[in-house]
Amino acid sequence: MSEVPRQSALAEAICEVEVFKEYEEGLKDIETFSHIFVLYWLHKSEGFSLLVKTPWDDAPHGVFATRSPRRPNPIGISVVKLIERRGNVLVVSGIDAIDGTPLIDIKPFIPEFDSKNANSGWLEGKIKKERV
């Protein structure tokens, strides 16, 4: 994975997600989906704080109300656009992870289950980005 900015949908860099070759068969039909979840181990994250400040405002928020990497179980998730599959490699855009981040899992993003008419909580109005 390549170095990308702060949050998934703002990170339009294209990068590659590589599944161990021996798990390649588990990707069968993944290319029928336009978007996938990528779960990864935030291996550069050390420790955690229950209250964190984010780049979005000056107020401290509970870590579970943020996407901070410094969390009790440092697992990151990104919903990314699947551009192409090449064998055991998925070419995606919109991932929020640094190069070398260990992959934990891939799941299909299924809009009937996963796409919600949600609010943006304390982030409402702070994110100047159209949905992609």
Next chain:
Amino acid sequence: MSEVPRQSALAEAICEVEVFKEYEEGLKDIETFSHIFVLYWLHKSEGFSLLVKTPWDDAPHGVFATRSPRRPNPIGISVVKLIERRGNVLVVSGIDAIDGTPLIDIKPFIPEFDSKNANSGWLEGKIKKERV
């Protein structure tokens, strides 16, 4: 968490997600979000297959193209509606996990990042459910 059916958005049962009391401060401001990600350990899942059959059709699909619990890293995620917070307990609907499932993480669902105009892949047309 209470016993619920197959997939998140089909599971309208209301249940409680409990964070360890010592992590309660990490939930500050979570109640400002309408929807959250819940990550959990699929502790009843044993082993995995790279190709799996699902209730949706008769074809085998790659495990990473399904939400099967029998996966190399048995972590489940659900996007759920947050109904109420009571201290270290979140009352939610739409979770796809059985009672006693260990909680791994909670993250805000941020529509600017996470809500996508996605297709449904090989599941297209198979899910008879309006988006909630």
